[in-house]
Amino acid sequence: LRQVENGGEYRISLADFETIQSDLEVFFQLWLTQWEAKSRVYAQGIIANCRYMLLECHKAGVLFAPVLWKGDTPLGVHIAFIDKSKRSLVCFLVSRNLAIRKPPPGLVLHAYSIRWAIQNGLRTYDLGTGDFSYKYSFGSKERLVEGVRINSTNRLTRGNSLDRRSLSSVISSVRKLHQEGKFHLVERGCRQVLETEPSNLEARRLLDEVLAARRIEEQFATALQRHRSKQFLDARRIYLEVLAANPRHYGANYLLGVLCLQAGQYQAADTYLARATEINPKAAAAYNNRGHALRGLKRYDEALACYEKAIGAKPDFVQAMNNRGVTLRALGRIDEALASFDEALTLKPDFAKALSNRNQLRVPVPR
Structure with a gap:
């Protein structure tokens, strides 16, 4: 604190009616930088509440907000509430520039706040919840904080609004x-x-x-x-x-594609099923059915790619393995077709379709 107050490049300002908006923006930015990466929803929720609450507290004369500066660069902001009835200063939040270690912004602002509280006739400096080690360096005493939740008898607000x-x-x-x-x-x-x-x-x-x-x-x-x-x-x-x-409803695209496939309308089926796989790239069933549509259009290489994606999304998808084997057979790639049928039968030995398709190739099942 002496280092800061001995002149030079450091200074501490106290938010007033002219600076409160800009000082709070500094606080919000520093605090989000500290905490947003750890819990984005939590950090943004805190700041959303603070934007309204802290301004109202300042208007009511109960907000204490010192800012530590190095030249024109903010190093930290301390937010505390003045409880006049209990003659206490209650620490709420402290934000600091994470790139600065010396002088420690949080420690300096706590020391400044304690001295201000003494000078203004307050009896207690409340460091807030948490048992962080730095708090004990001020000779702090622990106390239990109890929370009370108050509800109306019917759990409704006044006027039900x-x-x-x-x-x-x-x-x-x-x-x-x-x-x-x-x-x-x-x-x-x-x-x-x-x-x-x-x-x-x-x-x-x-x-x-x-x-x-x-x-x-x-x-x-x-x-x-x-x-x-x-x-x-x-x-x-x-x-x-x-x-x-x-237009991007997955279920409607997928099932309309299936309906078209059932009707032998392969081009329409391919259109809807392609859109379904675009909407949900992990939809194994959609890739498998699109493979059927492409096979119906005799676009075997594209069908094969769809079956591979179906298996990639669902590694135990034996139906897609069987369909891949059928497509490989149509392409004349017999050894690969056999391997695909065998893979399906390894996972499901009683899979009749795969067994029938393999037997059509007239090669003994390996034992």
């Missing part, structure tokens, strides 16, 4: 749920936001997306049921409706 001040946080949570595919929770969150703020465009957009996706999945389920019931024309019509709404 969200507080407007919480909406940005709720929307942030809803976006995360949307990325995780938890659409029923997205719908619930959006509806709660819109009850409080009907004009919220983000909530409306997300809700519309979820409802549209639900309608598509309901259509797809109907098409699948018709397909299984051998109502092929109806199934085809509904699959096409699903693809009109979402």
Whole structure:
């Protein structure tokens, strides 16, 4: 602390009404650099809450935010809360420039904060939760921190609606749920936001997306049921409706390709199944069925590549091994065809198709 205060290139500034915005941005950037790589969701969630909360705390006169500088380069920012009723200064978060070791930014800012607290008549400096070793260098005492959760008797808020001040946080949570595919929770969150703020465009957009996706999945389920019931024309019509709404729907592309394959429409089957494998490159069944379509078009080399990809995605895919053998036989590559049938039979000795195809080559099964 003396090194910093003896003039020269180091200085400590205290955030005020003129600098609070820029000082907090410095804090956010340094803190994200420290923690985002370890847990991106956690770090961004903390900062999203802080952007609103810390400004409001500063307006209320309870935020203490010193910044350590080397020239014009920020080395660290300390965020603490002033609890006037308990006459304490409570450390919340500290961010620092990871490239700087000496003087240690965190230690310097703690020392500065403790002295400021003494000078301003505070009795306690709370270093916050955690038993990091540096805290004991200040002669700290441990105490148990208890958390209390308070709920209403019916677990609802007053008026059964969200507080407007919480909406940005709720929307942030809803976006995360949307990325995780938890659409029923997205719908619930959006509806709660819109009850409080009907004009919220983000909530409306997300809700519309979820409802549209639900309608598509309901259509797809109907098409699948018709397909299984051998109502092929109806199934085809509904699959096409699903693809009109979402051209990259894997299930509709895959099953429409299968339906076309069943009807001997190999070119159409190849189109839809190729799209299915593009959407899901690990879909072994889609590669296998596309191989059938290409074989029907007598594009044997391409069919062979599809069977290889199917086996690559599912190494025990004996049906694809059998189909690869059939394709190799069509290409006149008999030894390779035998090896493919044998590989399938090694994994499934009672695989009738592979055994029949191998026997057609009239070569004894190795013992």
